[in-house]
Amino acid sequence: xxxxxxxxxxxxxxxxxxxxxARTIGDAVPGARILMAEAGPRLPGRRxxxxxxxxxxxxRAAELLTQGPxxxxxxxxxxxxxxxxxRQVVLPGLFFVDPRPVLADGEVGLPAASMASGxxxxxxxxxxxxxxxxxxxxVPFLAAGELDAALDHAEALLGVTVFGSDQGVAGALRKxxxxxxxxxxxPPVGFMPIAARWDGAELRxxxxxxxxxxxxxxxxxxxxxxxxxxxxxxxxxxxxTGAELEDxxxxxxxxxxxxxxxxxxxxxxxxxxxxxxxxxxxxxxxxLNDHLQMVSFVRLDDAFVGDEAAGIEGLGYxxxxxxxxxxxxxxxxxxxxxxxxxxxxxxxxxxxxxxxxYGAKDLQRGDxxxxxxxxxxxxxxxxxxxxxxxxxxxxxxxxxxxxxxxRSAELVGALAEEPALAAGGASLHYxxxxxxxxxxxxxxxxxxxxxxxxxxxxYVGGNGVIPTATASNPTLTTVALAWRAATRIAAxxxxx
Numbered sequence: 438x439x440x441x442x443x444x445x446x447x448x449x450x451x452x453x454x455x456x457x458x459a460r461t462i463g464d465a466v467p468g469a470r471i472l473m474a475e476a477g478p479r480l481p482g483r484r485x486x487x488x489x490x491x492x493x494x495x496x497r498a499a500e501l502l503t504q505g506p507x508x509x510x511x512x513x514x515x516x517x518x519x520x521x522x523x524r525q526v527v528l529p530g531l532f533f534v535d536p537r538p539v540l541a542d543g544e545v546g547l548p549a550a551s552m553a554s555g556x557x558x559x560x561x562x563x564x565x566x567x568x569x570x571x572x573x574x575x576v577p578f579l580a581a582g583e584l585d586a587a588l589d590h591a592e593a594l595l596g597v598t599v600f601g602s603d604q605g606v607a608g609a610l611r612k613x614x615x616x617x618x619x620x621x622x623x624p625p626v627g628f629m630p631i632a633a634r635w636d637g638a639e640l641r642x643x644x645x646x647x648x649x650x651x652x653x654x655x656x657x658x659x660x661x662x663x664x665x666x667x668x669x670x671x672x673x674x675x676x677x678t679g680a681e682l683e684d685x686x687x688x689x690x691x692x693x694x695x696x697x698x699x700x701x702x703x704x705x706x707x708x709x710x711x712x713x714x715x716x717x718x719x720x721x722x723x724x725l726n727d728h729l730q731m732v733s734f735v736r737l738d739d740a741f742v743g744d745e746a747a748g749i750e751g752l753g754y755x756x757x758x759x760x761x762x763x764x765x766x767x768x769x770x771x772x773x774x775x776x777x778x779x780x781x782x783x784x785x786x787x788x789x790x791x792x793x794x795y796g797a798k799d800l801q802r803g804d805x806x807x808x809x810x811x812x813x814x815x816x817x818x819x820x821x822x823x824x825x826x827x828x829x830x831x832x833x834x835x836x837x838x839x840x841x842x843x844r845s846a847e848l849v850g851a852l853a854e855e856p857a858l859a860a861g862g863a864s865l866h867y868x869x870x871x872x873x874x875x876x877x878x879x880x881x882x883x884x885x886x887x888x889x890x891x892x893x894x895x896y897v898g899g900n901g902v903i904p905t906a907t908a909s910n911p912t913l914t915t916v917a918l919a920w921r922a923a924t925r926i927a928a929x930x931x932x933x
Contacts, residue, residue, distance in 0.1 A: 443470070443679075443693070443694040443695070443696075444470040444471065444472045444658075444693060444694070444695050444696075445462075445466075445469045445470045445471065445658075445695070445696050445697065445930055446458070446459075446462055446469060446470075446471045446472070446695060446696065446697045446698075446699060446926065446930075447472050447474065447667075447679065447680055447693055447695035447697070447698045447699070448471065448472070448473040448474070448699045448701060449474055449667045449670075449680070449698070449699065449700040449701060449702055449707075449710060450473075450474075450475065450558060450700070450701040450702040450703065450706075450707075450899070451473055451475040451485070451556050451557055451558055451645060451661060452557065452558025452559055452560045452645060452701060452703065452899065453558070453559075453560040453595075453645055453648060453912060453915060453916055453919075454701040454898035454899040454915050454916065454919040455473060455558070455699070455701035455898065455919075456485065456557075456560065456645045456648040456649045457591075457594065457648055457898070457916050457919035457920050457923060458699050458701065458896075458898060458919055458922070458923045458926070459471050459473055459649065459652060459659060460594070460648055460649055460650060460652055461919075461920055461923035461924060461927060462923050462926055462927045462930065463652045463655065463656030463658075463659050464652075464655065464656070464927075465924070465927035465928075465931065466656075466927050466930045466931050467655060467656050467657075467658075468656075468658060469656065469658055469659075469927075469930055470658040471656065471658060471659045471660070472660050472662060472693060472695070473659070473660065473661045473662065474662050474665040474666075474667050474680075474682060475555070475556050475558075475661065475662065475663050475664070475665060476554055476664070476665065476666045476667075476685065476702075476816060477502070477503060477505070477553070477554035477555035477556060477558075477663065477664065478502050478503075478508075478554075478555055478556070478663055478664050479555075479556050479663045479664075480498075480499040480502055480503065480555050480556055480557065480561065481495035481498050481499050482495055482499070483646055484556055484557070484646055484649070484661065485556060485557040485560065485561065485644050485645035485646025485647070485648070485649055486557070486561065486644050486646050487560075487561055487562075487565075487641070487642040487643060487644030487646075487647075488500065488530065488561050488562055488644075489641075489642040490641050490642060490644070497529075499530065499555070499561065500529040500530035500562075501530075502555055503530045503531070503553040503554055503555035503561070503562070504530065504531065504532050504553075504554075505532040505552065505553070505554040505815060506532060506815035507532050508554075512527070527549075527551055528551065528562075530553055530555075530561075530562050531551040531552060531553050531562070531865075532551060532552060532553075532554070533549075533550065533551055534547070534550040534551065534552060534705060534821055534823065534862075535550070535821065535822070535823070538822070538823060539822075541824070543826050544824060544825060544826045545825060545826055545827055545861055546823055546825050546861055547725075547727060547823050547825050547860075547861040547862030547867075548860050548861060548862065549859070549860035549861060549862040549863040550705070550727075550823060550861070550862030550867065551862065551865060552703060552705065552706070556645075556661065556663050557644055557645035557646065558645060558703065559703065559865065560644050560645030560648070561644045561645060563632075563865075563912065564631075564910075565595075565631045565632040565633050565642050565643065566629055566630075566631060566754075566910035566912070567591075567592065567595060567597045567629075567630045567631060567632050567910065567912060567913040568629060568630060568756060568758060568759075568766070568909045568910055568913070569588055569630075569909075569913065570588075570759075570905075570907060570909055570913075570914050571624065571758055571759050571760060571909070572759070572760055572761045573761050573764070573905060573906070574759055574797070574905050574906070574907040574908070574909055574914075575905065576873070576885075576903075576904060576905060576914075576918075577905070578874075578875035578885060579885060583921075584917070587917035587918065587920055587921050588913060588914070588917045590917065590920050591913050591914075591916035591917040591920060592630070592913065594647075594648050594916060594920070595632040595643050595647065595648065595912075595913065595916060596632055596633070596634045596643045596647055597630045597631065597632050597643075597913070598630065598631060598632075598633055598634055598635075599627070599628050599629075599630045599631075600628060600629075600631055600633075600752045600753050600754070600776050601627070601628030601629075601752065601753025601754070601755070602753070605774065606741050606742070606743070606753075606771045606773075606774040607628065607752060607753025607754075607755065607770070607771070607774055607775075608753070609740055609741055610741055610753075610755045610769050610770070610771065610849060611626055611627070611628065611753065611755045613741075613848050613849060614626045614755050614757060614767075614769055614845065614848065617844065617845070617848055618757045618767070618845075621762075622760060622761075622762035623760055623762055623763060624758040624760050625758075626755065626756065626757050626758075627755075627756050627758070628753045628754060628755060628756055629753075629754040629755075629756040629768060630913075631754070631776055632647070632912075633776060640776060648916070662682075664684065664685040664686050665682050665683070665684060665685065666682065666683045666685055666816055666817075666818075667680045667681070667682055667700075667702075667710060668680075668681045668682070668683055668690070668713065668817070668818070669681050669710070669713045669714040669715075670698050670700065670710065670711070670714040670716065670895060671692065671714075672714060672715065672716060672892055672895070675891065675892060675893060676892070676893045676894055677695075677697070677698040677889075677892055677893065677894045677895035678694060678695070678894075679692055679693050679694040679695045679698065680692070680693055680695065680698060683817075696894065696930070697894050697896065697926050697929075697930075698894065698895050698896070699896040699897070699898060699922075699926075700895070700896070700897050700898070701897070701898035701899050701919070702899070703867070703899055703900070703901070704725075704866075704867030704868060704869075704870050704871075704899055704900045704901035705806050705821060705867055705870065705901075706818075707870065707871050707897055707898075707899055707901050708721050708722040708806060708808075708870045708871055708882075708901065709806075709808055709818055709819060709821060710818075711871070711882075711889070711897075712808040712819055713808075713818055713819055716889060716892055716895065718879075718882050718889070718890055718891065719879045719880075720802075720872065720874075720879060720880050720881050720882050721870070721871065721882055722805045722806045722807060722808070722870050723802050723803075723804070723805045723869070723870070724800050724801070724802060724804065724805075724869035724870070724872055724880075724904075725804045725805050725806055725823070725825065725867060725868075725869050725870050726798040726800055726804060726867075726868050726869045726906060727798060727861060727862055727864055727866055727867055727868070728795040728796065728797070728798065728864045728866055728907070728908055729795065729796035729797075729798060729831060729834050729835055729838060729858065730793070730794075730795050730796075730838075730858070730859040730863055730864050731793070731794045731795075731835075731838040731839065731842050731856050731857065731858055731859065732791065732792070732793045732859055733791070733792045733793075733842050733846060733852055733853070733854060733855075733856045733857075734789060734790070734791060734792075734852075734853040734854060735789075735790040735791070735792055735846045735849060735850045735851060735852055735853055736788050736789070736790075736850045736851050736852075736853055737771060737788050737789070737790045737849055737850040738849060738850045741771055741790065741849055741850065742771070742787050742788055743787060752774055752775060752776050753770070753774070753775070753776075754768055754769075754770040754775055754776065755768060755769045755770060756768055757769075757845075758909075759797070759907070759908045759909050764796065764797045764834075764906075764908060765794055765795065765796045765797070765834070765837060765838065765841065765908050766794070766795045766908040766909050767792075767793065767794045767795075767841060767845060768791075768792070768793040768794075769790065769791070769792050769793075769845055769849060770790060770791055771787070771789070771790050772786075772789045772790065772791060773786070773787040773789070774787075788850075789853075790849060790850060792842055792845050792846050792849075792856075794838045794841045794842055794845075795838075795864065795908040795909075796831075796834040796835070796837065796838050796908055797834070797906040797907055797908045798831060798906050799827075799828040799830040799831050799834075799906065800869065800906050801826075801828060802880075803824060803826070804824060804825045804826065804869075805823070805824050805825075805870075806821055806822070806823050806824075806867075806870055807821070807822050807823075807824060808820065808821060808822075809822070825861060835858055838856070838858070839856050839858075842856035843856065866900055866907075866910065866911050867900055867901065868900045868901060868903045868907065868911060869901060869903065869904065870882075870901040871883060871889075871897045871899075871901040871902055872901070872902060872903065872904040873885055873887060873902045873903075873904050873918070874904060877890040877891070881904065882897065882902075883896070883897050883902060886921065886922050886925050887902055887918065887919070887921075887922035888922075896922055896926070898915070898918070898919040898922065899915055899919075900912075900915050902915070902918055903915065903918070
């Protein structure tokens with residue numbers, strides 16, 4: 438075993454949260470030595486580039502590289518078993534946590550739970566939805582102004598843009614949804630903010646590289662080390678002092694000493710790293726939650742078809758925001774007139790639309806990702822198993838999603854299929870497993886600055902820190918919370 442040179446900050450994981458820590462600290466303390474370790478490989482294009490921005494060939498190459506244990510394997514686009522619902526089919530570039538989960542009585546599991554492994558993490562694949570959390574989705578123990586300022590900064594880092602206007606197809610869809618889904622206690626129907634921007638006539642999505650920016654040039658002490666697995670964090674007398682690294686190409690193991698260690702692997706692998714390190718607070722892996730999700734295809738009426746003349750002004754994903762009066766988030770879009778379909782409209786059925794509704798999960802301690810003391814996964818880390826069930830309230834939410842799916846589809850056309858609940862884990866938004874809390878009461882893993890309870894200088898990040906039940910996409914909140922924590926670390930390093 439060798440010992441690598443000391444660093445100021447070791448960041449585990451290269452996704453949006455890890456990138457936010459690196460960028461924030463690097464900008465504030467340009468002389469800081471920052472090492473980012475990523476278990477997956479480098480990908481085609483600029484590091485952290487969103488795959489939507491790559492050529493078709495490079496995008497497919499990147500997807501094959503990020504499939505973890507299935508890296509390089511061409512997979513069928515549809516399941517061989519026709520009884521398997523399409524919502525459970527693993528998406529390009531991802532791999533299942535457990536393709537054949539064993540469920541206990543009463544459990545529904547998260548059979549579609551998936552991950553990606555490569556530089557940029559899920560930030561090179563994500564759809565880019567960035568709605569702000571509302572009402573009970575917000576972290577209750579953070580001051581409202583402070584959280585809003587962090588969300589403002591996150592929007593700037595991600596280059597968030599609201600696509601849509603009252604022109605064209607998107608405008609007509611928004612107006613129809615507003616007539617039905619606005620009312621007392623309900624927020625206005627608008628358009629989904631998306632982490633994307635126009636570059637001339639080209640639409641470019643913000644990958645993790647958009648967060649990192651030109652960090653290598655402005656902070657020469659920053660290093661991103663790919664195919665480097667962090668096997669465990671080294672903790673001495675209640676203080677994180679570094680980590681044990683494995684070069685996945687050579688098998689060589691080394692130890693790096695660090696003044697701060699930040700684990701941002703993802704909502705499932707972050708608690709896995711802590712477990713492997715012997716850091717096991719009572720709430721580790723607990724309160725796991727994923728949105729309840731219902732997606733339906735619709736055949737749009739004439740009023741919502743065509744309008745090529747509207748150009749980019751006609752794009753938009755109509756958003757029915759979450760509120761406590763309706764703890765559900767909805768969306769409707771014409772695929773041909775959505776940001777996701779731009780540039781390929783000639784190959785898309787212009788009558789095809791999508792209706793989506795997401796419900797907040799009823800949080801319970803028993804919903805959890807657990808880790809084996811003896812069995813290991815593809816990476817040699819403690820094997821995961823997921824315990825997950827629906828409460829009576831969840832079943833009510835699912836029926837509400839079904840009713841909303843029917844109502845919204847009838848407003849714009851006709852359902853092409855009966856609404857069905859997506860397989861658990863399909864949204865890829867796994868929250869709560871390293872949740873933040875106001876006090877160390879056994880129901881959280883980290884404090885409001887994301888420092889792990891009982892272990893100094895050990896921080897976490899990612900969707901797993903969100904302590905509330907949400908229906909909204911979590912990435913904006915995740916980046917905002919990482920920025921808050923990183924500013925504290927930067928201030929401490931700056932005083933050395």
